[in-house]
Amino acid sequence: MIKKSLLPLALGGFGIGMTEFVMMGLLPDIASGLAVSIPQAGYLITAYAIGVVVGAPTLVSLMAKRPPRNVLIWFMLMFALFNALSALAPNFGLMLVSRFLAGLPHGAFFGVGAVVASRLADEGKVAAAMATMFTGLTLANVVGVPLGTWLGHNMSWRLVFLIVAAIGLVTAFSLKQLVPFFGANPSGGFRKDLKIFRSRALWLALAITSIGTGGFFAWFSYIAPLLTDVSRFAPGQIPLIMTVVGVGMTVGVNVGGRLADRFAPIRAIVILLASMTALLLLNGLLAASQPTMLVLAFATGANALALGPPIQMLLIDHSREAEMLGSSLGQSGFNIGNATGAFLGGIPLTLGYSYASPQWVAAGLAVTGMVLSLAMLMLRRPPALARRGR
Structure with missing residues (x-):
């Protein structure tokens, strides 16, 4: 039986997995919509990956002295905002920036989420609790990515990113409701x-x-x-x-x-x-x-x-x-x-x-x-x- 307190972590993982991997299926549609070539559109995937690499250590260190649940909520609000910007980007340059920004909270969310999952886990089931969070990421490949690809082909790729932004908002709300409060690490700090x-x-x-x-x-x-x-x-x-x-x-x-x-x-x-x-x-x-x-x-x-x-x-x-x-x-x-x-x-x-x-x-x-x-x-x-x- 999965603990209810772990479900928001899985939902966040689902949204993150969807926005990361749906890009592969939507590249032709995005390239056409932004009037660039498919190889150029591929830079959007690179921009997101760079955002993950930069954001993971930077955001987590900057938020080290804040309670983990609050940090996760802020990360999901950032995630929702930047994916909404991706949906509304009028040209390739702004889309490139928005994809970089959308990648920033990706690794940070999983990093803090893994620690929170370990604190919520029963004795001897720490890795299993972490696996629940990553299950959301994998389910995105089974459900979210195929659905997002279909919507992008048949309706609009911009709609897909709006759906991802909505998932981010729902995750932030569920974190507030279902995840218990943990105190911050008072000895933490960037240096x-x-x-x-x-x-x-x-x-x-x-x-x-x-x-x-x-x-x-x-x-x-x-x-x-x-x-x-x-x-x-x-x-x-x-x-x-x-x-x-x-x-x-x-x-x-x-x-x-x-x-x-x-x-x-x-x-x-x-x-x-x-x-x-x-x-x-x-x-x-x-x-x-x-x-x-x-x-x-x-x-x-x-x-x-x-x-x-x-x-x-x-x-x-x-x-x-x-x-x-x-x-x-x-x-x-x-x-x-x-x-x-x-x-x-x-x-x-x-x-x-x-x-x-x-x-x-x-x-x-x-x-x-x-x-x-x-x-x-x-x-x-x-x-x-x-x-x-x-």
Whole structure:
């Protein structure tokens, strides 16, 4: 039974997931509406990602001395305002600015939300509570993104962003009504929070996040041409397969929560990055088989989002002096992984290789993340007492 106090976090995750991922399906409509090319419209996705990377640590540090619930409400009000500006933007320049601004509260909301979820969780179910918040993000891929894409094609892409803004307002109201009040951290502050960056373990955790998840994004960025050119699916079948990926994400985030509650977060990450590497290799090797690719679409999506809860727990574990800032860095890491994976995965395509080639890059990123995770695991182990005869 999901606690009512966790539902506003899931709703906020739904709105954030919808505004981030619906852009991929609406690019042609937005490009046409703003009289720019599709590649130019693609900069709107980049602007949002940069907003996430900048906003996550900055907003959380600036709000460190304020009660977490109040901070979440402010973030959702910002989210609603900037998405409304996206809906009303009269030209490409203002749309670019509004997408950057809309990205600012994204990572900050998840960072503070993860800490609030951990305080609301029952004993031994911290990761499961965090998974509830991320379930909203995954459900956005199953319901919100397909619906938003349909509305954008058949009515207006501006309507989609107005709906997202409305979701932000409803989330802010539900946070006020359902989430209990927690006192602020009196010792928090921008300068004090920055001290967590002295930790080598935190930097290693960020590297694991940015590089390891880059494998998923190298796969996800080029999944459509892989399925149409190599697997020979019809273009009209791609939205259905993307829904399969979204369902996998929804299942995976809950599995990841349970896995992180059962094992130490870093152990769960090692397991999940190892399985991610295997799945990405299979995507490249078996891309010609349509039935196999359907199964792999579900499994790869599930594996990717299963990484969310243990990564959040790992970052919080290594930033106890400023846990909201540390937790928010997870979304910065994911978006760095997004940019890195998409860029590196595209290199073999520019060299003339097939659409299966990004899978090898993806697997390389995932296995690099796994090696870094193993290194962190080894560093955390106490020295063995090699005493013979006892």
